[in-house]
Amino acid sequence: MSQKKVLVGGAGGFIGGHLVRRLKSEGFWVRGVDIKKHEFTESSADEFIQADLRDPQVVKAVVDGIDDVYQLAADMGGAGYIFTGEHDANVMHNSATINLNVVEYGREAGVKRFFYSSSACIYPAYNQEDPDNPKCSEDSAYPAAPDSEYGWEKLFSERLYLSYMRNYGLHVRVARFHNIFGPEGTWRGGREKSPAAMCRKVATTPEGGSIEVWGDGKQTRSFLYVDECVEAIRRMMDGPFEGPLNIGSEEMVSINQLAKLVMDIAGKPLAIKNVPGPLGVRGRNSDNHLIREKLQWEPSQPLRTGLEKTYAWIADQVQKVQAEEGELAAKA
Ligand code: NAD
Ligand code: GDD
The missing domain is CATH 3.40.50.720 (NAD(P)-binding Rossmann-like Domain)
Structure with missing residues (x-):
């Protein structure tokens, strides 16, 4: 063939x-x-x-x-x-x-x-x-x-x-x-999604500092x-x-929970400042009944496992950008 x-x-x-x-x-x-x-x-x-x-x-x-x-x-x-x-x-x-x-x-x-x-x-x-x-x-x-x-x-x-x-x-x-989400995804510049944004914010914030999370942080996603x-x-x-x-995944979390999970992975307990920002829907979670039934597919690993790999990749990107373009370039 x-x-x-x-x-x-x-x-x-x-x-x-x-x-x-x-x-x-x-x-x-x-x-x-x-x-x-x-x-x-x-x-x-x-x-x-x-x-x-x-x-x-x-x-x-x-x-x-x-x-x-x-x-x-x-x-x-x-x-x-x-x-x-x-x-x-x-x-x-x-x-x-x-x-x-x-x-x-x-x-x-x-x-x-x-x-x-x-x-x-x-x-x-x-x-x-x-x-x-x-x-x-x-x-x-x-x-x-x-x-x-x-x-x-x-x-x-x-x-x-x-x-x-x-x-x-x-x-x-x-x-x-x-x-x-995952490595090699957009992590700065305005098109990044919340997992990459949380990783970037945690990686660029010194111990004892705080990160901004849009909305009250109680909105949910998977x-x-x-x-x-x-x-x-x-x-x-x-x-x-x-x-x-x-x-998608059915492991729904609030955005503040997502931020805390990233801090835990990074070993950096930071404060969260909830600020106004673009929000989208209040809650969203995948419903995998149909794909499980039709294709016998469901995610094989928890959110934390993927986030650990993503955080490691973004923290590395942050270091490279800080070295090549300066501190500010890695922040937004
Ligand atoms: P991405 O932005 O990284 O990839 C999209 C690519 O399309 C970009 O590289 C961009 O340069 C290219 N593109 C845009 N306009 C083009 C044009 N005129 N000609 C040729 N290429 C063009 O996004 P992604 O996260 O890899 O998403 C891939 C697809 O999945 C998109 O259709 C997106 O809407 C969809 N999607 C993604 C997500 C997600 O969470 N990542 C969620 C829902 C749907
Ligand atoms: N991006 C981002 N950056 N979102 C933040 C931030 C931040 O710094 N802080 C809090 N959030 C909140 C947003 O306000 C939103 O309520 C929630 O996190 C999720 O935002 P995103 O991850 O950016 O996008 P989304 O889940 O609303 O939509 C994404 O997923 C869709 C599919 O489920 C987008 O990528 C869409 O393009 C995609 O189709």
């Missing part, structure tokens, strides 16, 4: 970079595409193309000869990026254009299998108001009421890929990621380590289930 050729959109990003490494280890021929090079590592792709997937000519070229597409490219970030409202137009335009191009020109080129990375942000805000009891089962997506334009674009693109599946007989898999996410992506792509599936 000839070697299968796969395309990873967003290969220069966090999850895309890890996914390329996994696909290579499984023996695929991999073409990675991203508008930027990976910030932290050399790409393991056989071919890495730095180009803009909003450009139809680029997309027509990169899907040529490809069997499977993993579409992870998006204009995205954590609460500090998607909940301020300042980037709404770009998020909607950039990500929707990428998806419209990839699925249409991919289909024209004969790509048969697509994986699309959607988000827990598609779930209705009205089901995520109680921090102790959020509802995020796959069948609760409608009536739709995502709390951000980022979530609305993800919902639109889910529907886009699923309509291509129905009308053109393509193999489509849609995953709803719940806050994925976090999934990136290796677990990549394992679930691969099972989904090759598995039989056609509907959207959550890929």
Whole structure:
């Protein structure tokens, strides 16, 4: 059998970079595409193309000869990026254009299998108001009421890929990621999510100091380590289930608990200052009933194990940046 050729959109990003490494280890021929090079590592792709997937000519070229597409490219970030409202137009335009191009020109080129990375942000805000009891089962997506334009674009693109599946007989898999974290993820600059932000703040704060946590810190989330996410992506792509599936952890914690866990890992008991900031939904937790039933997948390790690896990596990055760019550069 000839070697299968796969395309990873967003290969220069966090999850895309890890996914390329996994696909290579499984023996695929991999073409990675991203508008930027990976910030932290050399790409393991056989071919890495730095180009803009909003450009139809680029997309027509990169899907040529490809069997499977993993579409992870998006204009995205954590609460500090998607909940301020300042980037709404770009998020909607950039990500929707990428998806419209990839699925249409991919289909024209004969790509048969697509994986699309959607988000827990598609779930209705009205089901995520109680921090102790959020509802995020796959069948609760409608009536739709995502709390951000980022979530609305993800919902639109889910529907886009699923309509291509129905009308053109393509193999489509849609995953709803719940806050994925790990080494080689964005940890500063404004797009970082709370796990990386907490690690950075703890690593840059001297003993006896305090760190800022947005909101009252009682808002809840669950976090999934990136290796677990990549394992679930691969099972989904090759598995039989056609509907959207959550890929997340059910180990829900408050953000203040997350901050304290990071301090414990670092061996640095700091004070927490809860300050105003962009918040998003009040509570969110993955619901893994369906993915357990359909793919026999669930996370294999607790939050703490992944956070230990992530903290070690971010503390190392902080030291490097402090040495090369100065103390302030590592702080924000
Ligand atoms: P990321 O920002 O690290 O990766 C996305 C990549 O897409 C970036 O490298 C970016 O440069 C690239 N990109 C953006 N615009 C592009 C364009 N026009 N052309 C080519 N490349 C472009 O984010 P990630 O955390 O690796 O997320 C991967 C996917 O998973 C995204 O679609 C994201 O929305 C989704 N997702 C992630 C999480 C999470 O917690 N990380 C949660 C839910 C959904
Ligand atoms: N980023 C960040 N930085 N968040 C903080 C901070 C901080 O310093 N302090 C407190 N928080 C709080 C936020 O206010 C929010 O209430 C909570 O931590 C979680 O924020 P994030 O981790 O940034 O994002 P999210 O969980 O709301 O959304 C993320 O996950 C979605 C999938 O579950 C984003 O990455 C989305 O893009 C993603 O789709």
